[in-house]
Amino acid sequence: MTAVLEARGLGKRYRRRWALQDCTLEIPAGHVTGLVGPNGAGKTTLLSLAVGLLAPTAGTIEVCGGVPAGGAEQLAKVGFVAQDTPTYANLSIEDHLRLGAHLNPRWDRSIAQTRIERLGLDPTQRAGKLSGGQRAQLALTLGLAKRPELLILDEPVASLDPLARREFLQVLMEAVAEHDVSVLLSSHVVSDLERVCDHLVVLVDSEVRVEGEVESLLATHHRLTGPRRETDSLPADQHLVSASHTDRQSTLVVRTEAPILDPAWTVTRLGLEDLVLAYMEVPSADTRRNGDARKPALEVLR
Amino acid sequence: MTWLTWRQFRTQAATLYLAVAAVAVVVLVTGPRLHDLAKSGANLFDNLTKSDQALFFAGVILVAAAPAIIGAFWGAPLVARELEHGTHRLVWNQSVTRTRWLATKLGLTTLGAAAAVGLLTWAVTWWSSPLDGTLSQSRGNLPGRLTPVSFAMRGLVPVGYAVFAVVLGATLGIILRRSLPAMAITLAVFAFVQVAVPLWVRPHLIAPATVTLTFSEKALDSISGSPSGGPDRIELNTANHGDWILTNRTVNAAGQATALPAWLGDCLPGPRQPAPSTPTTQQAPDITACLDRLNAEGYRQRIVYQPVDRFWPLQFAETGLFLVMSGLLGGLCFWWTRKRLS
Numbered sequence: 001m002t003a004v005l006e007a008r009g010l011g012k013r014y015r016r017r018w019a020l021q022d023c024t025l026e027i028p029a030g031h032v033t034g035l036v037g038p039n040g041a042g043k044t045t046l047l048s049l050a051v052g053l054l055a056p057t058a059g060t061i062e063v064c065g066g067v068p069a070g071g072a073e074q075l076a077k078v079g080f081v082a083q084d085t086p087t088y089a090n091l092s093i094e095d096h097l098r099l100g101a102h103l104n105p106r107w108d109r110s111i112a113q114t115r116i117e118r119l120g121l122d123p124t125q126r127a128g129k130l131s132g133g134q135r136a137q138l139a140l141t142l143g144l145a146k147r148p149e150l151l152i153l154d155e156p157v158a159s160l161d162p163l164a165r166r167e168f169l170q171v172l173m174e175a176v177a178e179h180d181v182s183v184l185l186s187s188h189v190v191s192d193l194e195r196v197c198d199h200l201v202v203l204v205d206s207e208v209r210v211e212g213e214v215e216s217l218l219a220t221h222h223r224l225t226g227p228r229r230e231t232d233s234l235p236a237d238q239h240l241v242s243a244s245h246t247d248r249q250s251t252l253v254v255r256t257e258a259p260i261l262d263p264a265w266t267v268t269r270l271g272l273e274d275l276v277l278a279y280m281e282v283p284s285a286d287t288r289r290n291g292d293a294r295k296p297a298l299e300v301l302r
Numbered sequence: 303m304t305w306l307t308w309r310q311f312r313t314q315a316a317t318l319y320l321a322v323a324a325v326a327v328v329v330l331v332t333g334p335r336l337h338d339l340a341k342s343g344a345n346l347f348d349n350l351t352k353s354d355q356a357l358f359f360a361g362v363i364l365v366a367a368a369p370a371i372i373g374a375f376w377g378a379p380l381v382a383r384e385l386e387h388g389t390h391r392l393v394w395n396q397s398v399t400r401t402r403w404l405a406t407k408l409g410l411t412t413l414g415a416a417a418a419v420g421l422l423t424w425a426v427t428w429w430s431s432p433l434d435g436t437l438s439q440s441r442g443n444l445p446g447r448l449t450p451v452s453f454a455m456r457g458l459v460p461v462g463y464a465v466f467a468v469v470l471g472a473t474l475g476i477i478l479r480r481s482l483p484a485m486a487i488t489l490a491v492f493a494f495v496q497v498a499v500p501l502w503v504r505p506h507l508i509a510p511a512t513v514t515l516t517f518s519e520k521a522l523d524s525i526s527g528s529p530s531g532g533p534d535r536i537e538l539n540t541a542n543h544g545d546w547i548l549t550n551r552t553v554n555a556a557g558q559a560t561a562l563p564a565w566l567g568d569c570l571p572g573p574r575q576p577a578p579s580t581p582t583t584q585q586a587p588d589i590t591a592c593l594d595r596l597n598a599e600g601y602r603q604r605i606v607y608q609p610v611d612r613f614w615p616l617q618f619a620e621t622g623l624f625l626v627m628s629g630l631l632g633g634l635c636f637w638w639t640r641k642r643l644s
Contacts, residue, residue, distance in 0.1 A: 051395055055641075069394070076397035086388035088310070095309060102305045103396035139392070146397070 004029045004150045004182045005050055009059030012045050019045040021206045023059070027184060027199065029149075031213075032176060034193035035186040036276055037203035043186040044083060046203065047154045050184070051080045064149045076106055079148035079181075083155045085139035089128030093121055093138060097145070104146045111179070112145035115171075133164030137171065144175050151176075153185040157192055169196050190273040200272070202279045209279040210255075214272065221275050224252045224265040235262075242278040253278040303398055303406040311411060314376060318418050322425075325364065329425040332357060340432035347436040347443065358433050358444060361426040365455035368422055369467040370492045372415045377471020378484035380411060381639070385479045390643075404639050408632065412468045419464035427456045435544050448546040448613050450500035457617045462624030467492050469628040473635050476643065499620070505548050507619040508612060513540060514553070515603045517593035523550075525570060525589075533566035536596075538603045544610030555600030563599070566592060 005027040012020045020042040027033050035043050048054040049061050052069020061067075066074040087096060093116060101107045116123060119137050121130075127138060136156055143151050153172075157165040173196055176183055187193050193200070201211040210217070221241065228250045231243045238260070241253040253270065254260075260267050270278070336354065340346050381404070384390040394400055434456070435446030445451040454463065470491060475484040515521055521538040528534040537550045554560040569592035608616065 053391060053394065069399070072397050072399055072402070075395065075399065078395070080391070080395035082388065082391035082395070084388060086392050088389055088392075089387070091309065099306050099309075099393075100396065103303065103393075103398045105397055142392070 002029045003027060003062075005061070005063050005184065007046075007049075007059065007061045010046075010049065010056055010061050011058035012042075012049060012054055013057040018206055020049070023203075023206075023208055025201065025208055025211065027182075027201070029182050031199040032173075032183040032185070032197050033199040033201060034197035035184060035201045035203060036190055036193055037186075037188065038280060039188055041203045042206040043188075043203055044154055045206075047080075047152050047184070047186055051078055051152055072105075076104060076146070077149045079143035079146050079151040081136070081139045081143045081151070081153040081156050084159060085132075085136045085156065087127035087130075087135055087138055090126055092124050092126050093130075094123040096127060096138060096142060097123070100142050100145055106147040108145050108147050111147075112141055115141045115144070115175075119171075131164075133160050133168065136160060136164070136168055140168070140172065140175075144179065144181070147179070148181060150182045150184065153183070155186055155188070157187065157189075165192065172196065190276050194272045200276075202276055204280050217275060218270065218272065220257055221253060221255050221270045221278070222260060223268045223270050223274070224250075224254060224260065225268070226250060226262075226265045229264075242281045303403060304410065306393070307407050307410045311376075311414070315414055318372065318414075322418050322422050325422055326425050328357075329429045333429045336429070336432050345436075345439050346432060347438040348440075350433070350436075354433070355444070358430060361430055362452060362455045365419075365423050365426050365460050366496065368419050369415070369460060369463040370489055370496075372419065372464060373467025373471040373492055374485040374488045376411055376415060377468040378475045378488050379481040380407060380468075380472045380475055381635075381643075382475030382479055382481040382484050385475075385643070386481060400639055400643075401636060404636060408469070408472055408635065411472075412465050412628075415464045415468045416461050420461045423456065423458075423460040430456070437543060446544040446546075446610070448544055448608060448610055448616070450504075450546075453500070453504070453546075453613075453616070454496070454620070457614070458621045459617055459624075462621035462628075463496075466495075466624040466628045466631075469631045469635065473631045473638075476635055476638050479643075503623070504616065504620060505608065507616055507623065508608070510548055510606050510608050512604065512606050515540075515605065517596045517601070517603060519590050519593060521603075522589075522593070525566075527567065527570045532564055533562040533570060536562060536566075536603070538605065540605055540607055540609075542610050546608040546610075547605055548608065549604075549606045551604050553602050553604045557602075557604075559604075560601075563596075563601075566596070568592075 003026045005025065007023050007025040010020060010023040010025070011018060023042075023046065035046065037043050045054065049056055050063050050068055052067070052074075064074070064077040066077070068078070069075060088099075091099070097109075097112045097116070100112065101109060115137075119134070119141075121134060121138070127135060130138065136159075140153075140156065143153070156172075157168050160168060169192060172183070172185075175181075185193070185196075198214050199212070200214050200217060202209045226249070228245055228248050231240055231250075231252065234240060234252075234254065237258050238254040238256040241255055243250065243252045245251075253275075332354075336346075339349055381390070384393065393403060430447075430452070433444050434452060435444060437443045447453060447456050454460065467488070471484065471488040474487050474491075475481060478484045478487070515538050517536070517538065521540075523537040523539045525536045526534045535550075536552055540547065551559045552562060569588055
């Protein structure tokens with residue numbers, strides 16, 4: 001399987017602070033990959049590195065087989081919808097489409113026009129007068145009509161209301177099915193990603209915590225509930241993700257390929273959101289002692 | 303990329319070119335009369351109206367201010383506005399490299415500014431050409447085109463200034479990433495350059511000429527006294543009125559700069575004497591005698607100057623200097639955009 005994005009030891013430092021550190025990652029082609037993590041985890045930094053808006057401080061990154069923003073050809077392969085979906089406020093929708101046509105050799109005029117029509121937007125309207133949702137749709141249209149191999153979206157729905165959010169993701173999914181493009185999108189809202197992604201990367205504290213196909217992630221993660229016990233007594237093939245204890249009970253999230261045989265545990269499957277939350281909890285001594293002191297690292301929206 | 307630059311730029315371009323057209327109309331309406339007057343052979347200066355003189359200086363101010371304004375309003379926001387609004391993240395992810403993006407944007411804007419200022423200067427230079435350096439028969443004159451008042455507002459130099467101002471604005475905008483501070487600093491830096499160049503740079507673009515003159519009433523420009531009544535300094539004119547005089551010093555027989563002898567004070571209509579109700583014809587012989595005595599004692603006047611016929615060589619040299627500075631700043635723009643902006 002070819003990778004659309006390959007990072008090795010990738011790191012980015014702003015003055016003294018590392019926004020992303022030692023990130024090694026391979027995102028396969030043909031998937032919709034969700035990049036999830038709390039605010040400030042380094043999602044935007046990783047995506048900016050992938051489109052070449054930032055240059056790495058350490059390590060390497062290759063996107064679609066080339067150095068990000070390495071030249072016009074490389075730029076043509078990668079579409080990007082930046083955070084807050086910037087557009088030129090005093091240019092009309094029509095102007096934006098013309099901009100796309102002038103600046104992209106692979107521009108597909110019919111995609112752009114059909115999409116604007118389907119959205120019911122007036123092409124002469126200025127982008128500054130559009131609602132947040134419409135602006136995001138315009139930015140997505142620009143990204144799609146460019147016919148990239150990989151479309152990267154940075155928190156595309158973060159500033160949208162729930163309805164616009166749903167619409168945007170739906171349009172994105174239709175477009176992906178129609179145009180055969182790999183997608184990498186970030187969000188701090190798991191429920192958004194749950195609907196659209198078949199591949200997931202969890203980024204916490206500027207590090208990749210887990211990545212893989214959603215289905216296999218869900219199949220290999222289990223929540224174990226049972227009488228209180230120490231976590232180091234787990235079998236070797238069970239990798240502990242998180243643990244919380246009350247006086248009498250222990251609740252663990254483990255990752256394992258093998259079936260869980262210990263009859264003391266009640267085994268339940270995890271939803272994607274719980275799975276992500278489990279990885280976001282730093283398995284420190286603190287969280288082990290106070291099982292209910294979960295900090296809401298992740299915004300949960302339904 | 304050309305299309306996008308034009309689309310973003312057309313309103314400002316239209317505004318500027320309309321303003322230039324308005325100036326051209328004023329020039330065409332008022333200019334021919336001055337050219338006819340100059341040809342008629344009458345003393346031009348004495349026939350000028352107050353509004354002619356006002357227009358003359360308005361032209362100077364206009365050409366001096368135009369590059370600064372264009373630099374601040376076109377150059378500074380050129381990239382800074384994109385950075386402020388985040389639109390650079392949109393445009394840098396089309397299939398056009400940052401370098402080409404900046405080259406087109408900066409190149410077309412600079413060309414537009416240079417052409418506009420070139421047209422403006424051409425009109426103002428034509429309008430002012432009969433007036434530059436005109437002398438009254440009695441008293442008064444207008445500055446010649448080689449003097450600091452007019453030099454950078456005539457001919458080719460303003461085009462160099464315009465290019466420099468736009469690139470300076472763009473560079474500051476890229477480094478500061480904010481339009482407003484970049485505009486303010488562009489104006490400040492450009493104003494400083496406009497003052498610094500005639501003071502310290504222009505006189506040395508071509509090695510100035512030196513001439514040592516004997517004193518004569520014909521060459522005498524002025525004698526001034528110090529408040530105590532003694533003589534302070536004496537200034538002579540060079541043979542050609544349009545020369546740009548840089549220093550005007552009295553030297554002794556050994557060729558060293560020196561103070562004037564004290565006896566020269568008696569030649570001055572100083573505060574010791576009552577106000578000269580007597581006509582100056584009575585004093586004229588006195589002054590001639592004084593100047594002869596200065597010559598006899600070995601005093602000479604040494605004048606360092608740029609001769610009037612160096613107008614065009616100096617114009618080319620200064621334009622070249624500004625284009626080179628613009629080139630260096632432009633290089634910084636590209637480097638900063640590629641390496642430091644994200």
